[in-house]
Amino acid sequence: MxxxxxxxxxxxxxxxxxxxxxxxxxxxxxxxxxxxxxxxxxxxxxxxxxxxxxxxxxxxxSAVFAKLVHALVEQANAKDSVADFLQEYAQESLNTLDKAPDLVRSIVGESGNYPIENRLALGKGLDEASRYVAGYLEEAIAKENLTSNLTSEQIVNLLNFMLIGYFTIQSSCEGYTLWEDQNDFLDSLVTLFLQGSFAGSDFTSAVTETSIVKVKPKEVADLPASLVRSLFRNAKKMGKQEYALVYVLFGAGLSVSEIIHLERSHSVVEPQQHILQINYGIERQVPLNQWVMGFRYGSTSTNPLTYWLKSRKDEQPAIFINDASNAISEPELQTIWQELTADLLTPQGQPPMIEQARQTWCIEMLMKGMELEDLSILSGMEIKQLQKYALRARNKAALEAAAKLDQKKS
Missing domain, CATH: 1.10.10.60 (Homeodomain-like)
Structure with a gap:
């Protein structure tokens, strides 16, 4: 019917x-x-x-605000602590905003041209959304017997203003690299709220002992070659785009934000090298490696990425697209990664995170003999940031040297 x-x-x-x-x-x-x-x-x-x-x-x-906020709070309210509530709410808010960035930018940037009744409707929607979230936050605060000089509504309003401000800047500006990626921003944001909103209460020590462990700067955690190989196999089974995505992640070491802004014209195939032109964030050129963790994936002109691009029948300029043939968003990219890694665990017993692909690439480049200055140029990262990668590369080199010595004696 x-x-x-x-x-x-x-x-x-x-x-x-x-x-x-x-x-x-x-x-x-x-x-x-x-x-x-x-x-x-x-x-x-x-x-x-x-x-x-x-x-x-x-x-x-469309009841935009009500539907959006109800969905966000349902996910965030399932968390056990205020820290987890704030982290989940902030993450899901950005994920939702990222699904329609042009609409959000248009509403924010052009609202001064709207009639007063339109602006009143927007204000009413935002106010109702903040009140709804604040009610659930207040319950979470009460469960942990916390105190704050700010009301729950003030905390939520401040949080929303920062999230919308970050989203607007990130989606409208180029070359703004104060935070390495969205997760880095969220970690900083939650830390600020945990320490600032509840300063002077019993929560200060709780933050130090528990929540701060979650939001401290991430240690280098590169992935072993066997796991990377499994990722490539899973991706090849899923499809040409997934295979190309994993190849770009581990072959060029790009961040998620850089990948979703890649366009076909940014893939430059030369006789001796396949190069990706990065125009988002720090502009630079990055070689796409043929060899990844001991395995070769084609040549400069015939590899998972060129196969994917040649198979395309659409006219969308973006390299990676969704089912509607639109440029893929960060949440959609994260979903693909979760599907690829569903049956995989790191040596630490955790599911692999997409950020670890970039860390793995950096360490592999250093293991191959690249100098920090050169890696800084290719990665767009400061030499100071790369010091921890150099330490991890030396650690891996020492382990390999020890293994070779052991093999000589056996």
Whole structure:
């Protein structure tokens, strides 16, 4: 049985939401919305009057804030502590914002052009969202018998302002590299709130002993060759894109943010080398290694990435895409990684994290004899940041030397 056809109003709202996300509110015309909804432009005016009344209907009808916040709190409220609640809420908030970055930028950047009723609707939605989250945060605070000079609503409002500010800067600016990646920002943010909001209470010591362990700077934890090989095998079974993704992660050492901004034109195949042009963050060129952890994956012109690009029939410029043939988002990339690593564990007994691919690449490059200065140029990381990688590489070299000595005696 076929599903009932959507009403004209519903189709117009849906079309407007899609176009506002694609082009922004200012650049979206009523004619384009009507064409997308397959109705006459006069019908749009009859139902809504003008574009901004249509935008108001989009905000109110889709219940954006209520649906978003309810989903976020359901996940965050399952956590055992305030620290975990804040971490989960912040992470899921950024993941959700990242699903429609153009729409978020448009609403934030163009809201000064909206009628007062539209701005009131936005303000009301944000206020209701903050109150809803604050109620659950207050319960979490009470469970741990914590005290704070700030109300739960003040804490949530500050947190939301910082999350929206970070998202806006990260999605609108290039070359802004104060934080290494999103996880680094979230760790800093949660630490700030744990120590600042609850200073002077019993929670200060709890932060030191428990939560800070979670948000301290991550140690280098490269992956063993056997695990990397298993990852490549899993990726090859899943598909050409997954195989290309793992190849780029371990063959070029890019961050997640850099990968989701890669475009086809950034893949430069030369006679002796396959190079990736990085235009997001720190601009540079990075060679795509043929050899990864002792195994060769094709040549400069024939490898998992070139196979994937040649198999494409779409015109999307992004190298990695989702099922809708749009550029893949960070949450979607993380989901692929989780599927690839579902049956794998690190020597520490933990599921591999996608950030460990970059760490593994850095250490492998140092093991091959690359100088820190050169690795700094290729990775876009400061030499000071790479010191810990150099220490880990020396540790691995010492282990290999010991193994060779043992083999000579046997």
């Amino acid at each position: 076929s599903s009932p056809r959507k009403s004209t109003k519903a189709r117009l709202i849906e079309a407007a939401l899609d176009l506002f996300a694609e082009r922004g509110v200012t650049e979206t015309t009523t004619k384009a919305v009507a064409e997308r909804a397959q109705v006459n432009e006069v019908t749009l005016f009859r139902n809504f009057g003008n574009k901004y009344r249509l935008l108001l209907a989009v905000i109110q009808d």
